[in-house]
Amino acid sequence: MTPFDLAGLLTFWSRRWDDILELMVEHLVVVLISLAIAMVIGVIVGMLTWNKPIPAAIVIAAAGVALTIPSLALLALLIRPFGLGWTSTVIALTFYSLLPIVRNTIVGLREVPPSVLESAMGMGMGPIKRMMSIQLPIAWPIILTGVRVAAQLTIGIAAIAAYVAGPGLGTLIFNGLSSLGSKNALNFALTGTLCVIILALVVDAAFVQITRLTTSRGLRA
Amino acid sequence: MPESTDTALTQIASRTDGARIVLDRVSKVYPGQDAPAVEEFSMVAEPGELIMFVGPSGCGKTTTMKMINRIIEPSSGSITIDGRDILSLDPSELRRHIGYVIQQIGLFPHMTIAENIAVVPKLLGWSKQRTAERIDELLQTVQLDPGTFAHRYPRQLSGGQQQRVGVARALAANPPVMLMDEPFGATDPITREKLQAEFLRLQESIGKTIIFVTHDFDEAIKLGDRIAVLSERSQIEQFDTPAAILAEPANAYVRSFIGHGAALKRLALIPVETAVLGAASAAVDHHRIATDDSLRDALDLLIVTGAPAIGVVDRSGSLVGSLTVERISTALGADATALAATRSDEGRPA
Ligand SMILES: Nc1ncnc2c1ncn2[C@@H]1O[C@H](COP(=O)(O)OP(=O)(O)OP(=O)(O)O)[C@@H](O)[C@H]1O
Ligand SMILES: [Mg+2]
Numbered sequence: 089m090t091p092f093d094l095a096g097l098l099t100f101w102s103r104r105w106d107d108i109l110e111l112m113v114e115h116l117v118v119v120l121i122s123l124a125i126a127m128v129i130g131v132i133v134g135m136l137t138w139n140k141p142i143p144a145a146i147v148i149a150a151a152g153v154a155l156t157i158p159s160l161a162l163l164a165l166l167i168r169p170f171g172l173g174w175t176s177t178v179i180a181l182t183f184y185s186l187l188p189i190v191r192n193t194i195v196g197l198r199e200v201p202p203s204v205l206e207s208a209m210g211m212g213m214g215p216i217k218r219m220m221s222i223q224l225p226i227a228w229p230i231i232l233t234g235v236r237v238a239a240q241l242t243i244g245i246a247a248i249a250a251y252v253a254g255p256g257l258g259t260l261i262f263n264g265l266s267s268l269g270s271k272n273a274l275n276f277a278l279t280g281t282l283c284v285i286i287l288a289l290v291v292d293a294a295f296v297q298i299t300r301l302t303t304s305r306g307l308r309a
Numbered sequence: 310m311p312e313s314t315d316t317a318l319t320q321i322a323s324r325t326d327g328a329r330i331v332l333d334r335v336s337k338v339y340p341g342q343d344a345p346a347v348e349e350f351s352m353v354a355e356p357g358e359l360i361m362f363v364g365p366s367g368c369g370k371t372t373t374m375k376m377i378n379r380i381i382e383p384s385s386g387s388i389t390i391d392g393r394d395i396l397s398l399d400p401s402e403l404r405r406h407i408g409y410v411i412q413q414i415g416l417f418p419h420m421t422i423a424e425n426i427a428v429v430p431k432l433l434g435w436s437k438q439r440t441a442e443r444i445d446e447l448l449q450t451v452q453l454d455p456g457t458f459a460h461r462y463p464r465q466l467s468g469g470q471q472q473r474v475g476v477a478r479a480l481a482a483n484p485p486v487m488l489m490d491e492p493f494g495a496t497d498p499i500t501r502e503k504l505q506a507e508f509l510r511l512q513e514s515i516g517k518t519i520i521f522v523t524h525d526f527d528e529a530i531k532l533g534d535r536i537a538v539l540s541e542r543s544q545i546e547q548f549d550t551p552a553a554i555l556a557e558p559a560n561a562y563v564r565s566f567i568g569h570g571a572a573l574k575r576l577a578l579i580p581v582e583t584a585v586l587g588a589a590s591a592a593v594d595h596h597r598i599a600t601d602d603s604l605r606d607a608l609d610l611l612i613v614t615g616a617p618a619i620g621v622v623d624r625s626g627s628l629v630g631s632l633t634v635e636r637i638s639t640a641l642g643a644d645a646t647a648l649a650a651t652r653s654d655e656g657r658p659a
Contacts, residue, residue: 207415210380210488211429211478212405225419304419306462 092274100275108260112283115256116291118174118249119242122181127235130186134193134231135219144194151187159184159245163252177246177254184245185238192234196227229303236295243288247280257283317393321485322406327356327518328391328485330377335386337372345384346372347543356485357516361529363566364539370522373543374488377520378407390486405429408479408487408517412494414471416463422448422474423459429482447477450511469500476508480515487519493528505531526566530555530574538563552578556645576605576641581621584640586630592620598632600624604640607632 101108137143159180166176200223208222224231250258257280264277321328330353337347347369354360362370375381377388379400388395395403416425423444430440448455451473463471472493479487493501493508509532512519523529529536530551537548540562547559555575558564567574582600584607596619598607610619611634618631 201413201415203411203413203415204417205415206380207409207411207475208417210378210404210407210409210411212401212403212432213428214401217432222417226417304462306419306421306464 096271097275097278100272101279108279108283111255111257111259111280112287115243115246115258115284115287118177118255119181119239119246119291122178122242122246123185123235123239125178126182126185126189126238129182130189130234131193131224131231133186134190134197135224138194138197148187148191148194151190154183155187159248160251163249163254167252172253174255176252177249177256180249181242181246185235185242188234188237188241189231190234192237193227193231196230196234197223199230200226225304226307229299229307232295232299232302236292236299239291239295240288243284243291247284257287317398318402318406321391321393321403324356324391324485325483326485326516327358329356330354330486330518330520331387331389332373332377333387333389335373335376335383335388337369337376337381338384345542347376349386350543350545351386352537352545352548354518354520356518359512359517359519359521359532359534361533361536362520362522362539363524363526363529363536364543366524368539368541369543370524370539371490373539374490374520374522377486378404378409378488380409405432405482406484406486408481408484408489410475410479410487410489410492412491414475414495416471416474416478418463421460421462422453422466425463425474426478426481428478433482435482443481447480450480451477452507453477469496469504472496472504473507476511485518487517489519490522491524492521494523501528508532526568527574530578538566552644553648556648572641573605573608575644576608576637577603579604579640579644581607581632583644584632584636585643586621587618587633587636589620589628589630591618591633592628592631593618594620596620597622597628600629604632604637608634608637611637 133147137147162180162183163176166179170176170179204222204226205218208218213222246254246256247258247261249256250262260276260280260283264273264275264280267273267276332350332352335347335350336345338345350373352360362374364370372381376383377390377395379395383396416422417428420428423441426444426447427440430443435443444459445455448458453470453473458466458470458474463474466474472495476489476492479489493504496504505528512532521529521532533551535548535550536554538546538554538559540546546566547554547563552575554563555567555571555578558567558571580600581598581602581604584604594614594616596610596614596616598610598619598621600621600623607619607621610616611632618633620628621630621632623629
């Protein structure tokens with residue numbers, strides 16, 4: 089491997105900054121799409137199971153087991169039915185996002201005090217109204233924390249999606265790994281890794297803001 | 310039968326000054342339990358009456374009360390409000406016309422005080438303007454300054470303030486019926502006394518039919534028009550006015566519930582003006598009691614000061630007579646006689 093050369097890295101960046109930026113945007117987009125899908129599925133599953141101990145335990149256990157499947161293996165399995173590229177990537181990322189989102193939805197809904205639920209019922213709110221205007225808003229900060237964890241998780245895993253020709257910064261890393269010994273191998277890998285870290289930090293900061301803006305002031309400690 | 314459900318609810322809802330509630334042999338057996346929690350409970354609450362359920366923990370007070378708004382479904386028996394069988398009405402619709410206050414208050418933490426109070430008016434489709442006016446009015450009624458409190462969140466209020474909001478929220482849509490499960494249970498004695506006094510004043514002006522659960526007999530005496538003393542499985546040991554229960558407890562169980570000092574508790578219910586007063590000149594010292602204070606307050610003053618007689622002043626502050634321990638005792642005896650007379654007049658079942 090060629091020794092590290094800062095000047096070389098800077099040149100690499102100045103030549104390819106538009107490619108790098110595009111990959112970063114792609115990376116972000118694929119993560120956001122997966123999170124959105126996982127949120128819809130995860131919150132619905134959570135809403136359907138939170139008060140049924142056995143289904144809830146099964147869902148949490150299943151999602152936990154799912155998380156132990158190595159991402160490379162899952163991606164390889166997805167190639168056959170879904171082909172290379174975006175679809176397989178989105179499915180894999182959604183899959184990994186489900187656990188934190190489902191689990192936090194269940195935990196969040198369970199944390200709504202029974203007295204609050206009883207007074208909602210006693211005031212004449214039906215089950216759907218109770219869920220939408222009382223339970224979900226109270227569980228919201230906890231659900232969002234789950235989404236935030238899922239975001240961190242999938243930003244990392246998305247880098248591996250380049251293995252199935254998926255979008256995003258993994259392309260840079262895989263380029264580097266597959267051309268070891270060439271002049272820019274280290275620059276590719278290093279840039280890809282750095283960008284993943286930066287993206288993770290930026291997204292995390294964004295989540296802090298989103299949580300702050302979308303959580304009722306009455307729920308803040 | 311959605312149509313008849315609607316008209317029935319409209320009729321109940323229009324009786325904002327209290328509806329008649331009839332429970333007829335209502336029982337509740339919780340699933341998996343052999344003994345019923347409530348067995349064959351029958352009672353009539355007249356419009357505008359404030360009825361207290363008192364009894365030891367676990368006797369079924371809460372269960373009985375919650376069957377009225379169908380938070381708990383009765384296993385058998387019937388419950389009607391103004392003649393309408395509640396089991397034939399949509400439970401959510403029904404509950405919008407029954408104010409509900411629980412011991413744990415259960416304010417919605419993510420909503421402001423104003424939003425909490427607005428919940429039922431919103432469900433009933435009130436206009437923004439009407440809702441806003443009602444919120445202001447109610448906060449004033451429960452003695453919370455709207456400017457200060459309307460936009461606060463529940464966690465920014467003290468326990469006693471939250472209790473008041475709980476009551477205001479239950480009153481929001483002016484329901485004819487209120488169910489209150491130990492609404493002042495979680496407060497210190499001083500706050501509780503204040504809330505009770507405010508609540509009494511409030512009930513004088515709104516006149517709802519209220520079922521009020523407590524296990525504090527003194528609270529029951531203080532607030533209730535009638536008290537139902539309950540034992541295991543919500544059996545009614547006695548159902549009568551506070552004065553009647555204190556003067557003539559139906560049995561040993563009720564007597565044990567009253568505890569010591571029944572005479573003193575009765576005195577607390579009798580205003581000074583009902584006693585036969587002595588000459589104003591007998592009140593030589595400067596100790597004074599008002600005509601609308603209770604005889605218990607008068608006795609208290611007599612004992613504390615050691616004076617043989619105290620002066621009685623009317624609302625304008627002028628001396629109208631005097632009271633001694635003998636006169637208080639006579640008034641207590643006269644009260645019991647009067648009570649017995651009205652009871653035999655009405656031929657009322659005990
Ligand atoms: N959801 C339930 N499932 C089974 N049993 C219950 C349930 N709720 C209450 N019970 C039982 O029914 C009986 C009456 O309970 P209830 O809550 O009505 O009593 P209470 O008079 O309100 O008591 P407290 O003063 O302690 O509130 C008790 O023995 C209680 O254990
Ligand atoms: Mg109770």
